[in-house]
Amino acid sequence: MNKLVFMIFLGALVLSCSTNKPDAIKHDTSSQVNNAEKHLDDGLVFVSTGSLKKAIDEFDQAIKICDNQYSDKKTTVFSSRGQTETIYYMLLASATNLKAIAVDTTCSDTLYFRGYAELDLGNLELAQTYVERAIAMAPVNSKYLSELGHIHQTNKKWHDALEVFSTSEESADVYSPEKLKNQELMRAKRGVAFALTELNRIDEAESKYKECLKIDPDDKNSLHELAYLKSLRAKKN
Numbered sequence: 224m225n226k227l228v229f230m231i232f233l234g235a236l237v238l239s240c241s242t243n244k245p246d247a248i249k250h251d252t253s254s255q256v257n258n259a260e261k262h263l264d265d266g267l268v269f270v271s272t273g274s275l276k277k278a279i280d281e282f283d284q285a286i287k288i289c290d291n292q293y294s295d296k297k298t299t300v301f302s303s304r305g306q307t308e309t310i311y312y313m314l315l316a317s318a319t320n321l322k323a324i325a326v327d328t329t330c331s332d333t334l335y336f337r338g339y340a341e342l343d344l345g346n347l348e349l350a351q352t353y354v355e356r357a358i359a360m361a362p363v364n365s366k367y368l369s370e371l372g373h374i375h376q377t378n379k380k381w382h383d384a385l386e387v388f389s390t391s392e393e394s395a396d397v398y399s400p401e402k403l404k405n406q407e408l409m410r411a412k413r414g415v416a417f418a419l420t421e422l423n424r425i426d427e428a429e430s431k432y433k434e435c436l437k438i439d440p441d442d443k444n445s446l447h448e449l450a451y452l453k454s455l456r457a458k459k460n
């Protein structure tokens with residue numbers, strides 16, 4: 224049995240036996256978080272128009288609200304996109320006797336996009352800080368993990384990129400919402416393949432791009448990279 228699938232099964236068992244089950248999963252609908260969501264939405268509008276500094280101002284407002292809302296250090300706050308993900312987080316909490324809740328992705332998405340904006344501005348260290356904060360709230364969110372992998376790529380940290388993208392791929396396969404699974408799987412697989420190429424593991428990179436084409440035969444990125452790998456082999460010969 225796949226390790227992550229086993230952990231889901233075990234997590235379900237833990238939750239079914241837990242006397243605290245009704246309090247384990249909480250989707251926050253408070254006015255404060257609703258205000259954070261508005262700042263997030265406004266920030267995304269500014270991102271779409273290229274006004275990154277204005278976007279950052281909005282994201283910072285949302286982050287401040289989230290930090291105030293979840294200031295209880297005794298409670299671990301996880302951000303979840305679905306029941307399977309939530310069960311996994313509750314398992315993590317149960318295994319270490321932590322008090323935990325699962326909320327929607329408003330606050331973690333804000334951290335993610337705050338990092339995205341900093342990356343666009345070339346501030347790699349800050350970008351990594353914010354994306355890692357998002358991952359701390361959602362350790363198996365493939366979208367966040369792939370963004371961290373991209374940051375490692377930008378820093379030419381190929382081994383780190385390979386490790387994070389591999390985790391992202393595994394997470395996407397198990398935890399990504401069905402409507403996003405193929406998209407997130409392919410991004411992670413391409414990230415793995417790119418890192419493998421830079422590490423001169425050409426055969427493995429080729430295999431990973433071909434996995435993308437099994438999902439989408441018309442994936443232009445993978446087709447382009449496969450052509451590049453072919454040219455690399457030709458130069459060696």
